[in-house]
Amino acid sequence: MxxxxxxxxxxxxxxxxxxxxxxxxxxxxxxxxxxxxxxxxxxxxxxxxxxxxxxxxxxxxxxxxxxxxxxxxxxxxxxxxxxxxxxxxxxxxxxxxxxxxxxxxxxxxxxxxxxxxxxxxxxxxxxxxxxxxxxxxxxxxxxxxxxxxxxxxxxxxxxxxxxxxxxxxxxxxxxxxxxxxxxxxxxxxxxxxxxxxxxxxxxxxxxxxxxxxxxxxxxxxxxxxxxxxxxxxxxxxxxxxxAGAAPVSPPTQIAPPTPPPTAVVAQTTQTEPAQVASSSQQPAAATPETQDGLNPNIPQSLRDLMAQHQVQEYEIQLVVSQKGYYPNDTPICNYDSSFIEGVLVGAWQQVFGMIQDARNKIPFS
Structure with missing residues (x-):
């Protein structure tokens, strides 16, 4: 009815x-x-x-x-x-x-x-x-x-x-x-x-x-x-x-949004996935940092998303290497610009979902 x-x-x-x-x-x-x-x-x-x-x-x-x-x-x-x-x-x-x-x-x-x-x-x-x-x-x-x-x-x-x-x-x-x-x-x-x-x-x-x-x-x-x-x-x-057109709900305290985790990064190349690196591995190369602790050479569009979601460079390097796009020790600023804008920024929700998965898999010491 x-x-x-x-x-x-x-x-x-x-x-x-x-x-x-x-x-x-x-x-x-x-x-x-x-x-x-x-x-x-x-x-x-x-x-x-x-x-x-x-x-x-x-x-x-x-x-x-x-x-x-x-x-x-x-x-x-x-x-x-x-x-x-x-x-x-x-x-x-x-x-x-x-x-x-x-x-x-x-x-x-x-x-x-x-x-x-x-x-x-x-x-x-x-x-x-x-x-x-x-x-x-x-x-x-x-x-x-x-x-x-x-x-x-x-x-x-x-x-x-x-x-x-x-x-x-x-x-x-x-x-x-x-x-x-x-x-x-x-x-x-x-x-x-x-x-x-x-x-x-x-x-x-x-x-x-x-x-x-x-x-x-x-x-x-x-x-x-x-x-x-x-x-x-x-x-x-x-x-x-x-005046009074929009219904007002009771005040609530809500944390900044985090996209739901997903399993894959959008595919833009046919490169076969490389061997998965250890989730605890971090590149040793030192880089200059901004106030948010990120490499200032990372493009602004990606750096803003990283800062918003408190993502470090090594975390992106990890998921990128897992998909076989670049070796784990390749700085983000050396990635191809079309890959950064088309995959890392354009499919940020999927990328961040993989980062969250990687964080969850790190064993407690």
């Missing part, structure tokens, strides 16, 4: 804010309830906001989102990704690294964009899990102006769109718009256009930052809350939508 219910369902919201650079997207997002930023650009340094460390890889962004889910609405009211178009670039880099490609178009026949859209779709599903946990999600994005051709041959005109997937083969912009409950376009509204004495040169005069909440031939926008077509850039205009 199925239960039929009626009425509105109170739940957290999925919001997209987009517009030209410097218009105030981040400042608006900062006013959402108890907002915490994933600052992909590192551009919120002048704002008094709570933020995660600047992510240096696509995997790190995903880890931060999972951490937000575990913390719950008692500690995070709104998760802000600022900006989603910079996150998309890291997504594309991860897809390229996992397939040993230099660029998204190196796949040929648009396959790279298909892989990227699939990965990006999984990320949007993860953000939906954030919403289900009772946390609002705000994605800020830059806008781009594109030439739009009317299908009825009435002419072409410029229109504003999300600066996502600037190639026609990309599908990420459509995915984001469909995913969101609310897409708000922010721009300066021009009051008048003045011409010079000859009437040949024109320039805009005056303007106010304006939010556009409904679709228009010149821009993408939507909302499901009966907002006016346009209003001044003021959080007070939309604050009522988020």
């Amino acid at each position: 199925f239960e039929i219910t009626g009425g509105k369902v109170q739940k957290a919201k999925k919001v997209v804010l987009y517009g030209p650079e410097g218009i105030g997207k981040s400042s608006l997002a900062a006013q959402f309830p108890n907002s915490v930023f994933i600052d992909t650009e590192g551009s919120t340094t002048e704002l008094d906001v709570k933020r995660f460390p600047k992510p240096t890889s696509w995997e790190m962004i995903n880890q931060q989102v999972r951490y937000a889910i575990q913390q719950g609405p008692s500690l995070i009211g709104t998760l802000v990704i600022d900006t989603i178009d910079w996150a998309e670039m890291q997504c594309n880099e991860s897809v390229c690294a996992s397939h040993n490609k230099k660029g998204i178009e190196d796949f040929g026949y648009g396959k790279g964009y298909i892989f990227a859209a699939e990965e990006f779709g999984r990320f949007l599903n993860l953000l939906s899990d954030v919403v289900e946990a009772g946390i609002h999600v705000v994605l800020s994005a830059h806008s781009q102006i594109v030439k739009f051709e009317q299908p009825d041959e009435m002419g072409a005109y410029d229109r504003y769109q999300l600066k996502l997937g600037q190639k026609t083969s990309s599908r990420t912009a459509a995915l984001v718009k469909e995913w969101a409950d609310m897409v708000l376009f922010i721009n300066y509204k021009t009051f008048s256009v003045a011409a010079d004495q000859k009437g040949t040169k024109h320039k805009a005069q005056g303007g106010v930052r304006t939010v556009y909440a409904t679709h228009h031939p010149a821009w993408d926008a939507k909302n499901r809350h009966g907002l006016p077509d346009e209003f001044t850039l003021d959080y007070g205009q939309i604050a009522h939508i988020f």
Whole structure:
């Protein structure tokens, strides 16, 4: 039997804010309830906001989102990704690294964009899990102006769109718009256009930052809350939508997330596994160290994940040697960059799972 219910369902919201650079997207997002930023650009340094460390890889962004889910609405009211178009670039880099490609178009026949859209779709599903946990999600994005051709041959005109997937083969912009409950376009509204004495040169005069909440031939926008077509850039205009929308669970103390252990590292080569080294063996070569005790020559994207999960270089060397990729005494900084980004970073959850297995197998002395 199925239960039929009626009425509105109170739940957290999925919001997209987009517009030209410097218009105030981040400042608006900062006013959402108890907002915490994933600052992909590192551009919120002048704002008094709570933020995660600047992510240096696509995997790190995903880890931060999972951490937000575990913390719950008692500690995070709104998760802000600022900006989603910079996150998309890291997504594309991860897809390229996992397939040993230099660029998204190196796949040929648009396959790279298909892989990227699939990965990006999984990320949007993860953000939906954030919403289900009772946390609002705000994605800020830059806008781009594109030439739009009317299908009825009435002419072409410029229109504003999300600066996502600037190639026609990309599908990420459509995915984001469909995913969101609310897409708000922010721009300066021009009051008048003045011409010079000859009437040949024109320039805009005056303007106010304006939010556009409904679709228009010149821009993408939507909302499901009966907002006016346009209003001044003021959080007070939309604050009522988020008041009490997200259910708040009792405060809980949750440790930082650790991915579930798995048995294998993603395969990128057909090299046969080498002999498994002793789990207690550590390379003897001395290396310079940073404050977190890691070799500063290790690429930043991997070093951040190692520091976050308290993983030492010898532990990665061990699991890599177990799979037969490199000898156990090979420093990580000597690994091929595509192997580091495509396997160690791109499949970090599997790598960390193997490290946890190795830790569990070390005998007590």
